[in-house]
Amino acid sequence: MSEAPEFLLTTPDSVASDPDAIEIIRMWWSxxxxxxxxxPAFNDPHKFGEMLAIAARHMAHGYAVRHGHxxxxxYARILQGLSDVVKADNVQTVAEPVSKGPETKGSVQ
Known part of the structure; x- marks a missing residue:
């Protein structure tokens, strides 16, 4: 997996310095x-829904900054994409084998 340097994601300093920080999800388009x-680190799935809503807002900002949208x-397009998938109700979870090492792909931990 390789990406151009301008697309690499970094850990925010506030997270790196927080011993209680928890990574919840990693996503790729592959x-x-x-x-x-x-x-699934929260006891109540509602909290994950809140995170997704906040992530959608941040991503809309990213599209404005990076692509001039x-x-x-x-934000409306992101929500429409979310709505389309929810309405289709055809997403299946396929768990890949968990590999040994720091990076695991497709796993539920």
Whole structure:
């Protein structure tokens, strides 16, 4: 897996300095589909829904900054994509074998 340096994600300083920080999800677009490792770390799934909503807002801002999109329109498009998948109700979870090592792909921890 290789990415151009301008697309590399880094750990925010506030997270790196927080001994109680928990990584919840890693996501990739691979072979024309989303692939992720998830950790259901909250007792109440509602909290994860809150995180997804906040992530959608942040991503809309990212589209505005990086690609010049209108932030409100980008947010609406993101929510439309979410709604389309929810309405289709055809997503299946396929768990990949867990590999040994620090990076695991497609695993639920």
């Amino acid at each position: 072979k024309n589909e989303p692939v992720m490792s998830v950790k 209108n932030e409100r329109e980008a």
